[in-house]
Amino acid sequence: MAGIVLSPSLLSADFSRLARELAALEEAGVSWVHWDVMDGRFVPNITMGPAVIAACRKESKLFFDVHLMIEKPGRFIEQFADAGADLICVHAEAETHLERTVSEIARLGARPAVALNPHTPLALVEYLLPQLHLVLIMSVNPGFGGQKFIPFCLDKTRRLKDMITARGAATLIEIDGGVTLKNGAALAAAGADILVSGSAFFAFPPYRQRHDAFMAAVS
Numbered sequence: 001m002a003g004i005v006l007s008p009s010l011l012s013a014d015f016s017r018l019a020r021e022l023a024a025l026e027e028a029g030v031s032w033v034h035w036d037v038m039d040g041r042f043v044p045n046i047t048m049g050p051a052v053i054a055a056c057r058k059e060s061k062l063f064f065d066v067h068l069m070i071e072k073p074g075r076f077i078e079q080f081a082d083a084g085a086d087l088i089c090v091h092a093e094a095e096t097h098l099e100r101t102v103s104e105i106a107r108l109g110a111r112p113a114v115a116l117n118p119h120t121p122l123a124l125v126e127y128l129l130p131q132l133h134l135v136l137i138m139s140v141n142p143g144f145g146g147q148k149f150i151p152f153c154l155d156k157t158r159r160l161k162d163m164i165t166a167r168g169a170a171t172l173i174e175i176d177g178g179v180t181l182k183n184g185a186a187l188a189a190a191g192a193d194i195l196v197s198g199s200a201f202f203a204f205p206p207y208r209q210r211h212d213a214f215m216a217a218v219s
Ligand code: DX5
Pocket: 009, 010, 011, 012, 034, 036, 067, 140, 141, 142, 143, 144, 145, 146, 147, 176, 177, 178, 179, 196, 197, 198, 199, 200
């Protein structure tokens, strides 16, 4: 992938005007947008489901990066693929038969990804790397925006990069949680390809300037 991609997390956007937020992101030069789907079980919070994503799909050409923080996500993969998710990311901790779910995502035509909670070992995804478009490293405990980056996740990013290189895989690395203009450069140097940002992005309009500032900080 040429250069770092910023994937703004809609969790920090204005939910009452999602279509307009998506249009504003597109006008600002953003290419990816991050959807945080929460079920109130895997994480202690509830957000949106496939119906909201499907409705917004008609309004946007952005790459929909869908992060499922739900128990047994395999039950809902088809609904999210039909809703127009370009990438579907499931948590390793939430799925017993992870390979099956990853294969199913690919079969349905979306890009498969697996997320790991901060303390979850990288070994859980090692054998799946060739099948994964990306691995998402959670750098906060999932459930809420605006939390502080957990420092050991920088080392975890480096180790994942080494693992991907050693295996000769093309898997990308996405970092999610507590990403800022300050730690973005170190994350990029450690091997991150996609940076998710919620609170450090949406609280600082206009979006074009904020996107440019992020890009300048990480390149
Ligand atoms: C947290 C979500 C993140 C969140 C990031 O559970 O997965 O995507 O929106 O928000 P910030 O950038 O504010 O940490």
